[in-house]
Amino acid sequence: METPLIETIDLRKSFGEHEVLKGINMKVMTKEVVCVIGASGSGKSTLLRCMNRLTEPTSGEIRFDGYSIMTKETDIDAVRAEMTMVFQNFNLFMHLTAKNNIMLPLMKVKGLDKVAADQVAMDALRQVGLSEKADAFPGHLSGGQQQRVAIARAVAMNPKVILFDEPTSALDPELIQEVLDVMKLLAMGGMTMVVVTHEMGFAREVADRVIFLDAGVVLEEGPPDEMFTNPKNERTRTFLRRILKEVEMLDPLPCHEPQP
């Protein structure tokens, strides 16, 4: 059997008394797009941030490419270079231009020289459709553009998997689509992705597997068609009904369909 790219075994995380993750077992296979959904406070973001140990898990095991990354000998920086992340608030380096945002980790982590890094950065920017904004500072880009640069930064490292932490939650509604389109292209290109999201349209269309998290436990997981049309668990059903109704009320037009 194929080794999963990421595997968590009984992953737990407590903040003080409050246990946020109560023993998560999940697998992400290579080239798979996994969407993690669930209500706020269900532990989705914590789960994602535990995967690259940006948040240190309280206990449990994480394997990346078959090897544990929870040992003392683990070079977590090397792991993170292969498991990059896209944040809710973009977190572009504010003092650097879009291109330099991408070039800096290439040079300082991967050791590329300036010319090579420049080339990779421009390729990545082209991929997200922002090559003309290469020299713009983050402060002069819209939220959607900033997030696309952040995705380019994550892609340029040529990682094995990209973690997306609610990539569209901080965006104005009209800017969400451009980011989702870029992510869709990435998924079609065969990138392994773990996406924490509230965009049910995206999850339904792009995900290979959807995981429903509730109060720190995986309640249900499966292919999106099954999850969205015929959820087995009562809580999943309630959650989906509520959030899909909200989406319907907010957007009477099906604006989350892919643009041709």
Next chain:
Amino acid sequence: MRNVKDEIPSNHGARTNRGPNQVKEFYDTHTTLVNKSILVVCIVLALILGMGSYIINGNINSILRALGNTILISVIAIAMGFALGIVIGLGRVSRNIFISGICSIYVNILRGTPLLIQIFFIYFGLPAVGFLIDPIVAAVLALGLNSGAYQGEIIRGGIQSIPKGQMEAARSTGMSYLKAMRYIIIPQGLRLIIPPMTNEYVTVIKDSSLAYAIGVFELTYIGYKLESWYFQPFIVFTFIALLYFILTSITSSIMMYVENRTRIPGYMGGAE
């Protein structure tokens, strides 16, 4: 002053029931007043210095040497304090309680005791344990160590005011803590701390006058000497104060220039 006028919104006059002409008049009067008072100060200064020109002319070499020493002490102390401040600032935000504890104790002692005592401590203390020391070296050392504590606190403030997401983003690309500090956090933090650093540098220049107490040949020392030779306290100390004022003004201008040059476009008050 012209800028102030330009920035008045067009509806400003209407809202305050003053016509545009009245507003203009107000600012013109104000400008004239400011200009007049500056003029008066300059005339008084010129008179005093004119009356004291024989003192200045007669001792120009000593004065220049003293000025040179003041500049030397200040510049080295500021540079030393900055290097030390980076270490202290990083140490204060360190997760290692031992390191942050030591840095915190250092800051509290140096900040909590008089600078003059620190100067005496080094100048009289080091020879007592077998290190003979030149007064000017003692002054630089004391000022530098003292300024290091203040600059360290300013740098800590700068580092801590950078949003947490910047560090997380840097770490998520595989940068180590130190690399993230060096390439992401510190470059942004340094820009933020320019205004409080200006305060600190101006303070160091003025505090260098304390070196006179251990006999360093600097501006305050020469002022003291001139006064005791000529019995012209107003003339002498006005002149000495003016020299300090010129030094601090140059420092502020340089820092203002640096601030404008390193402004991040579209971020934290940065212009286009």
